[in-house]
Amino acid sequence: MTLLSVQDLKLEYDGRTILDGVSFDLAQGELKVIMGPSGSGKSTLLRCLNRLTMPNGGRVVFEGRDVLGPDVDERALRQRIGFVFQNFALYRHLTALQNVTLALRHLRRMPAAEADERALRQLARMDMQAHAHKYPAQLSGGQKQRVAIARALAMDPAVLFFDEPTSALDPLMSREVVNILHQLRDERVSMLCVTHDLYLARAAGGRVMFLDQGRIHAEGEVDELFGPNADPRIRAFFHQELQQAQAAQPISPAQPISPAQPMDGAQPVDPSGPAGSPER
Template sequence: MALLTVRDLKMAYDGRTVLNGIDLDLEEGELKVVMGPSGCGKSTLLRCLNRLVTPTSGQIIFRGEDVMRPDTDVRALRQRIGFVFQNFALYRHLSALENVTLGLRKLRGMATAAANERAMHELGRMNLAEHAQKYPSQLSGGQKQRVAIARALAMDPAVLFFDEPTSALDPVMSREIINVINQLRRDKVSMLCVTHDLALARAVQGRVLFLDQGQILAEGEASELFGDHADPRIRAFFN
C-alpha cells in the first residue's frame, strides 16, 4: 500500500477550478517532484493534501486512512506531514533552537530538555548546531531554510512536503538545499516537492510530475520530460 494515494482530487475557488482530477501515488521512502507553470495549482495541491484547505471533492488516502472524512483529526494529520514553506515561516523573536522546539513542546508536550535534545539532533543533521542560538535575522537564506527543514523533521513526520524550497535563495544557497534533499532521499525520507527550479528537479533524481491547468499531464524521470517531449506544453516548459 502506498504511503499516499490521491484520486480524482478537485479544488475550486469562487467557481474557478484550480485542481481538476488529480491522481497521485507516493510510496514509502520515495521522492516526487511536482512542476508546472505559475498558477497551475502546485501549492494548492500540497495544501489540500495536509488539509490546510479542504478540497471540493476527491479521495486522499494517507497510510490507509481516508483523510477526507468529516471526522478526520486534521491536527493529528498535520503532525504526520512535515511542511517546509516557501518563505521559511520562522518566528523572528525565537532562536533557531526555539523555532525547532516549539512544536515539540506545544504539540507533543515534550519537556524542555528532551525537546532541546531532539532539536539539536536535527539541527546537527542540517549542519546548524553552532547556529542554534542565532535568530533568523542572523542567518542566511539557506540556513533559515535548513532550520525550517530541521523543525519539520523534529516532529518525526511520515512524509515531508516542500513548497518551492529554493525560490527565495540564490544559486549557492539553492545548492545547499539540493544537497540536503539528496541526503534525505538517501535516508529514505518520503518527500513531495513542489518547485519551478529545473536545476533542483534534475539534481534530486526523483520522479517528476508535470502539472498544468489543474491536471497532471505527465509523470516520468527528469530525463524523459526534459527532452524532446511529444506534448508541446511540456516541451515549452522544460526547454
C-alpha cells in the same frame, strides 16, 4: 508500499478551477517532484493534502486513512506531515532552537531538556547546531531553510512537503537544497516537492510530474520528461522559464502568489497579504 494516494482531486474557487482531477501516489521512502508554472495549482495541491485548504472533490489516503473525511483529527494529521514553506516561515520571535522545540514542547509535551536535546540533533543533521541560538533575522536564506527543515523533521513526520524550496534562494543555495534532498532521500525520508525551478526538478533525482492548469500532464523519470519526446506543454514551459531566466536576474524569480488562489480555507488568515512589517 503506498504512503500517500491522491485520487481525482478537484478544487474550484471563485468560479475558477484550480485543481482539475489530480491523481498520483507516493510510496514509502520515495521522492517525488511536482513541477509546473506559476499558478498551476502546485502550492494549493500541497495544502489540500494536509487540509489547510479543503478540496471540493476527490480522495486523499494517507497512511491508510481517508484525509478528507469529516471525522479526521486535523491536528494529528498535520503532525504526521512536515511542511517546509516557500519563505521558510520561521517564527521570528524564537531562536532557531526554539523554532524546532516549539512543536515538541507544546504538541508532544516533551520536557524542555529532552526537547532541546532532540532539536539539537535535528539541527546537527542539517549542520546548523552552531547557529542554534540565533534568531531568524540573523540567519541567511539557506540557513533559514535548514532550520525550517530541522523543524519539520523534529516531529518524525511520515512525509516531508516542500513548497518551492528554492524560490527564495540564490542559485548557489539552490544547489545546497538539492544536496539536502539527496541526503534525506538516502536516509529514506518520503518527500513531496513542489517547484517551478527546472534545475531543482532535474537535479532532485526523483520521479517528476508536470502540473499545468490543475492537471497532471505527464509523469515519469527525469530523462523521459526532459528528453526529446517531451509533452509540448512541458517544452513550452521550459522555453518560457529559460527566457525568463535570461531576461531577468541571476536569481530565480519568486513565484508570485495569485490572489485568487485559495491557500487556506479554514482560518481567517490572508497568506496573499504582504509580509507584515512592524508598525512603528
